[in-house]
Every structure is written in C-alpha cells, then in structure tokens.
Amino acid sequence: MQSFRLLRTYLGPHRKWAILAPALMALEVAMDLLQPRLLQAIVDVGIPRGDLAFILRTGGWMLAVAAVGLIGGIGCTVCAVLAGIGLGTDLRRDMFGKVQDLSFGNLDRLEAGSIITRLTSDVTQMQELAMMLLRIMVRAPLLLVGSIVMGILTSRTLALLFFFLIPAVLIIVTYVVRKTFPLFARVQACIDRVNTIVQENLAGVRVVKSFVRSDYEAARFGDANDALMQVGVAAARVNAATMPLVMLVFSTGFVATLWIGGLQAFSGGLEVGRIIAFSNYLMQALMSLMMVSMLVMRLSRSEASARRIGEVMAQVPEVPTPTPGDTMTPASRDGRGAAVAFEGVTMRYGDADADPVLRDISFEAMPGETVAVLGATGSGKSSLVHLIARFYDVSEGRVTIDGVDVRRWDERALRAAVAVVPQETVLFSGSIAENIRYGRPEAPQEELEAVAEIAQAHDFICDMPDGYETELSQRGANLSGGQKQRIAIARALLMRSPILILDDCTSAVDVETEARILDGLLAGEAARTCFIVTQRVATAMTAHRILLLDDGKIAAQGSHAELMATSPLYRDIVQSQAPEEDSHAA
C-alpha cells in the first residue's frame, strides 16, 4: 500500500511521537477494560456482603482508573497530533520544493490545478490519516481484542456469543459497502454533471442570454438535477439500513446475554455482576468492530491521495541542471546584447517517437539584433523561443548563447541573461511595483519608471489610486488584459538582460499602444538581442530579420523586403493581413 510507504517515510523524523502515541493509547484502553471488572466486584462482592467500605474503595479505584485513562488518552492525542502535523508539514514542504525543481515539460503534464489539489487536500488527507492511525486505529483493535479477552475471563459460556455476533456485523458492513459503493460513484458522477452545467452557464452566460436559451438550459439542468436526486435517494436509502441492522445485532447480543446468563445463573451459579460486566464488554467489542470497518473504508480514500502525491514526487526534472564542474558562464559583454545560434535543432515534446514540433532549425542572431518569429498557430514559434531560455531541451542539435551551449550555462546566469514576456500574463498579488521588480527586487524606483514608460504602463499606473504602490487583487483582476500585459513587459525589461523574448504578448494591447511599445524597445535595441513572436505582419516588419516558420521548419528568413521578393508564403500572409493598396502605400 502506497499510503503506508508514505507514512513510514514521513513519520520517520517524528518517530518518538509515533511510538509514544500508541503506547499511551494502550494505557487508556487497559484502563477502560478494567472498569467493568471493578463494577462487577461491587455487584458480586460489595453488595451481597453489605461491605460499604469495599464499595467505596472500589468506587475510588474506578475514579482513579478513569483519571489514569484520561492521562493516557490526552497524552496519546498530543503525540499523535505532533506526529501527524509534523508529517503534513514535511510532506508539503518536500512537495513544494519538488515542484520548484520541475521543468516546463513536467508542468505541462501535471496541470497546475491538479498539483494544487495534491499539495493541499491530498496532503491534508494524509495528515488526517496519520493522526487517525495513531489514535483510533490503535484504539479500536486493542479495545476489540481486549474486550474479547476480558469477556472470556468474565464468562466462558457467554463469550461464545462473540463467535456469532462479530461475523454478523462484518457481513452487514461488507454487504452495505458493496451495495453503496457503486451507488456513491454514480452520485458523484451526477454531481459532476450538475456542476458542469452550472459552470458552463456561468462561463457562457452571454451566449445563453443572447440566444435566449434560459428555458433550454433550465430543462437540461432539470434532467441532471432529477437524476442526481434519484440516485441520491437510492444511495441514502441503502445507507439508511446500516444502522438498524447493526443495532439489531447488538440487541440480539444483549438479549442473548441476559437469557444465557439467566440460565447459567440458575444452573451453575454465574454471578449477576458478571452478566452486567459481560454486557459492557460485548457493547465495547461490537462498537470497536464498527469503528474498524469505518476506518478501512476511510483507508481506501487515503490510498488515492497517496498515489497522487507519489506521482508528483516521482517526477524527474526534464531539463537537468548541468554538473557543477561543467558549467560555463561567458565573459561580460558590456551592456551589449548576446549572440544566439540554433544549430540543426529538432525538438519533440515527450517521447522520442512523437512528431517533432521543430525540425532542423538553424539560424544565428547577432548581438543587438531584433528577430521576429512569424508563423501560423502551431507552427512552433513559442517552442523555438522557449529553447533559448532552456524551458525545454532540444532533442537534436544545440542552442548556444554567446557560443556556449545553453545546457552548459549555469542556471542562474541563464535566467538572468534571458528575460521572457510569456504569452499568458501572470501577475502575483502584491503591489504593481513589487510585480515589476519580480526579477530584480533591488532595482531603484527611477529604473522602474523608466521601464514602465517604455512598456507604455507608466501613465495608467500613475492614474491608479496609489500609483506604483497600488495593490493588485488576485491575479491582477483589477487590471484590464492590456494593462496586465504591459506590466509583464515592464517586468521583463527591468531584468536588463542581454536577451529579451516577447512571446505574442501584446494581444490585448491596442494597435497604437503596441506600436509605441515596439518603438521604445527598438530605440534601445543595441542593449539587447530581441525575439518577437507574432502573427501580425505589421509587427514583424519592425524587426531586422524575420524568421518565417511553417509546420516546424524555417520556410524563409530575411528582412521584410527580402521576404517580399523571395517568399511566396510571406507575400501571401502580407496580402491577407494588409490589402494590396495598403502595402503599396508602404
């Protein structure tokens, strides 16, 4: 079982508590088991003899035993909590650290949402399991065995009842679980369906409204809702039978105890106190049996969590860090851009037999050059620039920066050398200034404003209530898409990296603003080598060189004029985006 393996590994550092907890629990159980025997002594010895002192003494013992039991119980709880929470904290720490080590390829496969669930609810699940195991999982079996032993000690004949009652409870529980399990799976499926419809209606509310489909949606929801209700009733009704059935077993036990006890009392001199004590042991045994079966069901749920956690921990970063002795960091380049070269690069996502997204790409970008990467969706533009930042590794060939293979670059130096504005804008909570400073927390305010100005963000930031100190709500919900993109551009500019990559990051910025951003960038172009991924010819035209990608291959490269002259595909694209008379006008 994966959950046990995980528990063993992570309880290791908290061994002390993990061992102490069951020991203290054993103390509590032992004390609990003593009580009915003391009670029996009062009934069978104290009362018949009329020995008041004996009764009071035994009563005192019962209180003392209860007190010791409490100490055991609380001690066990404290130890179990320390062990369990220690495990949860360590597990979360290790998992989070692990995720930080993963590369883009790993992250593609494990969706962010699913990692979040694993890191939060799955870990909590394991933490609860550990605490439960150390408490109830110890208590219930101990109590069960102890009650049976004490029951046998109290009366051998009555103890025979265990042989019938325990299997009966087990059969009932197994039956109910078998019966309800598929039903609950169906309930879950129905809940998912209902949630999907609600979710769709919320996300597509404009579509639903503009096509006036409320009645249709209500009917669709009604069907799903009714289905959920019906399965829900069925499941709840099967479940409703559990308690009464188990109660029936319990009460059969009591009646049988009284009847058989009575027979024994009349024939063989079984004391009445023993009958009372035995009923108590019987009750405890059956209750703990119920508890054990509930826990087993619970365990299967934790197993799924342990498996999901294991999946993350088993990930191997796809982009390995270079061996420390093998790293090279090129000499400083005095504020000039870096040279980037692709040499016969082929790249696949995942397996070696997958279709390559880039094939045999070779080109060279001079320091300070601006290169536009143009092509249709899926032509491999983003993959190409990702290789420069080494978000992924090449399958064949090599990518070099200033003549050094990116795989031999020190990771920190490489990240500092390449600034990326990703396609999807991600901002973090905190102030606007903190967000722009993300890559260089120590940058002074003047620099901050200078880059914001280039990114055409300064003006709107100043218009905000607290200017640069304005706090962003979650993921920047208080900004428009275009504003977020401009902050992301400023963030990358502040890095002052010799290489800047703009990955189609101006989609929400209007044309005029985009033009001003690009103008600003090009004004200081010598300082950095710039890659602009785009689908707009107008944007690409601003670059020194255009790489035209088609289906993972370089279809043509050169300046706008060169491509107009040599590439029919390029002319085709230009024509589709700017009609003839306009390109003539240019």
Added chain:
Amino acid sequence: MPPKAQRDTAPPPFMHRGGPWAHFQSAPVRAADSRAAVRRLWGYLAVHRGVLAAAAALVAANSGLSLLGPYLNARGIDLIASRAGIGAVGRVCAIMAAVYAALSAITWGQAYLMAGVAQRTVRDLRRDLFGRLQRLPLAYFDRTPTGDIMSRVTNDIDNISMVLSDSVSQITSGVLGMVGVVIAMCLLNVRLAGVVIATTVLMTAILTGWVGKRTRAGFRDQQAALGKLNGLVEETLSGQRVVKAFHREEHVIRQFARANEELREASTRAQVFAGTIGPFMNLSGNLTLAVVATASGVMAIHGLATVGLVAGFIGYARMLMRPLNEIAALYNTIQSALAGAERVFATMDEPPERDAPDAVPVPELKGSVRFEDVGFSYDGKTPVLSDVDLEAAPGQVIALIGPTGAGKTTIINLLSRFYDVDTGAIRVDGMDARSVRRGDLRRRLGIVLQDTYLFAATVRENIRYGRLDATDEEVVEAARVANADQFIHRLPHGYDTMLSERAGNLSQGQRQLLAIARAVLADHSILILDEATSSVDTRTERHIQEAMRRLMRGKTCFVIAHRLSTIRDADLILAIAGGRIVERGRHEELLQRKGFYWNLYTRQFRRAAVGTAKRI
C-alpha cells in the same frame, strides 16, 4: 469599465468539490437571521408535510421504545438476582427482543423517509436557484465571482442536504430521548437519577465550555493559516512558469516555508484541543459508570436500590450522554448549513431581469437602430458612455474603433440589453428597446463574441444552439456557410465529436468558425460581431473573414473592428474614445479629415513604413 476580467476569476478546481477542508471554509460563518432561513426552508419542506408527519411519529415512537431497553434489562437482572425462575427471565427476554426488533425497524423507516424528503428538498432548492440564476441580469455575474456562485450551488446546498437527512431526526430523537431518560430514571430511583444527571451536566459543561471554546478558536486560526497557505500555493503554482523564468524558486520556497510553519503552529493547537474531546468523552462515560456503581452499591446495602438498577442506570446514563454530545457536535453543522441557506436565498432574492409590464412582443425586425443621447455607467458614478448618438439603417455595417476601454463593448452590451441605458434611449425599428420583450429582442439580435463559449456537447449540438429546431441538414449547411464544414469533417467523429469542457481540443480559430455557424443558423436581423485580434493564423483568418462576410450579408451589423479591411468596407465608422463618439464617417472622409482616425490609421502603417525603410 466593463469588468471584462471576469473570466480570469474562475474558481480553482479544488474549491467546488466538498474537499476535506470545504467545511472549514463555512464553519465560522453564522446565519445573520437563523429564524428567517429556517422559515424559508420550512416552505420547501412543507410540500412533504405528510411524509414529515410520519417520520416525526416514528421518531417519537423510537424515543419512547428505546427507554424500555434499560428498564427491561434491569428487570431481567433483578429477576436473575432474586432467583425468580427462568420462565420469568425468558418472558423479559422475549419482550426485549420484540422491543429491539421494533426499534430497528422504526429507525430504518425514519431514515428511509427522511432520505427521500431531504433529497427532494435540495433538488427543489437547486432547481429554484438555477432558475433564478438564468433570469439574473449580466451585472450580477459581473460583480459576483464564479467561484462564489458555484459554491452556493454545491457546498451550501450539500450542507443543507446533510442537515436535513441526518441532523434533524438526530436532534429530535436526541431531545425526546433525553427527556424520556430523565423521566425514566426519576421513576426508577430519584436519588440515583440526581447523581447521574449532575455528573452528566458537569461533564457536558466542561466539554462544550472549556474544550469547545478553545477548539473553536483553534480551528479559526487553523482555517486562516490554511487559507493563506492555499492562496500562496495556488498563486505560485498557476504562475510557476514565470517563477522559473525569473529564477525566483528560492524566494517562493522561503515564502512557503513561513506559511507552512504558521499552519503547523495553528493546526497543532487546534488539533490538540479538538483531540481531547475523545478522551474527555471517554472519561465522562467512565465517571458515570463509577458514580452509578458506587452510589447504587451504597444504596443497595441500605435497601434503596436493587442490583438490576445498576445495570439499568448504566444503560440510561449512556443514552443521556450520547445525544448531548451529538447536539453539541451538530450545532456547528447546523449553523453553517443555515448560513449556507441564507446565501442561497439571498441569490434567489436578487432582482431578475424584468420586462416592463406592457412590453410588446417583437415581430420580424427590419434592422434599423438608433442611439439617442445615450449615457451609461456601470457603477452609477463613473460614466462609461455619454451623449452617444448614432443611426444605422437596415443592412448597414457600422464599425466601432478605438482604444481598449473606450466603451465599444458597452455600446454592444446596451444594444443587446444586457444592461439598460441610464439616460437617452435606444430605438430598434423605431421602438424603444425598453418597451419590447427582452427575450424577443435578443432572439432577433445575434452576437458573435471574440471569446466563443462552447459547451461540453457534440459539435452538432453546439451549432444547433443557434436554433434548437434546426434539422441535421440545416446544421451542416450552416457549417458550410461558416467555412467550418471542412475542419469538422477532419475531427475524429465529425459532427458527433464531443467537445471537451472549454473546448480545449479546438483551436481559437475553429471555435470562432463554430460560433459563426451558430449565428448563421440563428439567422438574426441585427448582428453584433467582436472581431478577433491576433490569435488566429492567416489561413484560418481568411476563412473567418469570408464566413463573416457571408454571415453579414443583408443584415445590420455592428462590428468591433480590428482589421483595416473590415473598417474600410464599413458604411459608417465610429471612432470612440473616452466614452464618446469622437469621429464618424466613411474611411475616405475620415482620412481626409486628418483627425483621430487618420492618426490611428497612419500610426499602424508608419511602423510598416519604418520597418521596410530600415532594410532598404
């Protein structure tokens, strides 16, 4: 500003399922007016009055019968102790067996009935909530995060369901049982009863008072720490690629370690206190046992009690303790369910979109649209549109241009009556838009948005969404007009391909083509088009342009335009800035005017010119 960023605030996936910490989220919240919430819930329950009455009768019978158990046990023990003969014991055993069998049957019957009532009631609640959601204005969805609404439909209603199916009967039978136990104990032996009741009350007071208070405070802190950690995890991991790109791993690990440590401290406190409830309950059971045994032993010696009484009282003491603890445990569950119910009802009470009482149905429209001095503000303070005047004759194409946030989307929101104007009026075929039935108006008015929403259904069903009674042939024909037929045929199951949630298996362009097909099928008289900006490749783009042109033929069209070709061909260009129309006219006229439009136009092409000049 139209809160367009709404889409970004979709809830993280783990929030909807009632995950293990879902109940913590709502735990500290209490209903502001529990009584009102209960009254409203009763309205839903009252439908099942008959079943409820039957269940109540069963609960009462259950409580009464269960009192007999310990009494009969006591009788049996006394009979054995007094050597009354096996026959008498047998009779008691037979009665006991019958009582217990009846009890089991009754318990089952009551749970069976309540399961049906509970499930039907929440079904009705869900139906009404969804029904109301369908009728709420867009403004509601703009200001309420999707996650909030989702959690009402799921978590809140689940909590209500749980309380209805379990807690109600548990509490009723608990209270009834407790009263019965007290009476039965007093009847059997007043003094012993006093001792047991005193012990029980004392232990319960300690449990709910001392331990309970600390536990609640502990859980509140734990919840806050957990919320903080989860927020951090969610934010970091959804931006993980940026964290890596900017090499901030060590920083976020440090941040995480701090939050993790806080959580460890808070939850250790919470769990330790919560964990003592078990041992304390165990203690109170043992204490009662000791007290009953000693007290009844002493009394037995003085002839004030019998041996059987000891057995009987132990049974009763257990019955007294259990419901007390249950009610204490259920209190929070019920409080949070009522708070949930209150949220559900609050949504149901939101004012729906309502037509004027004398709203007229809209027959066919010719398609003339006029804005007369329209002014509008989303929040009632910041004007988004002012003095907007415009006129579109049937069949004309109106291009709306201008920077982001200028008010283009708002004009369209008003035209489709997602919002109503604050001042001025919008006339469609001469009728004030507010005087006609909203549904009718929308039915004649097609909207193709940039971000197409597709449902988790087949391609065919998604197209048919435009007109539900369309035949398969009509669907295919619409797809052909929209240039979508080709790619649909290349999908694994053609028109029957299931689109996954949010249609991740289609490209942006393909999704747009489907939206166009939908609009073609609907055949509206007025069209609103939001042109895609840049995310579509050239070939698909050409397909879309062509499809749009076919779709627009002969209809009045409002286009939020980004393509120059569209703008140039428009009958009227409206340049919008700062919520006003700053320029209007045709392409050539506006170019000659050398104003706002000319500026925009030349800027875009100046770059092209510069870029080319550099190389040449």
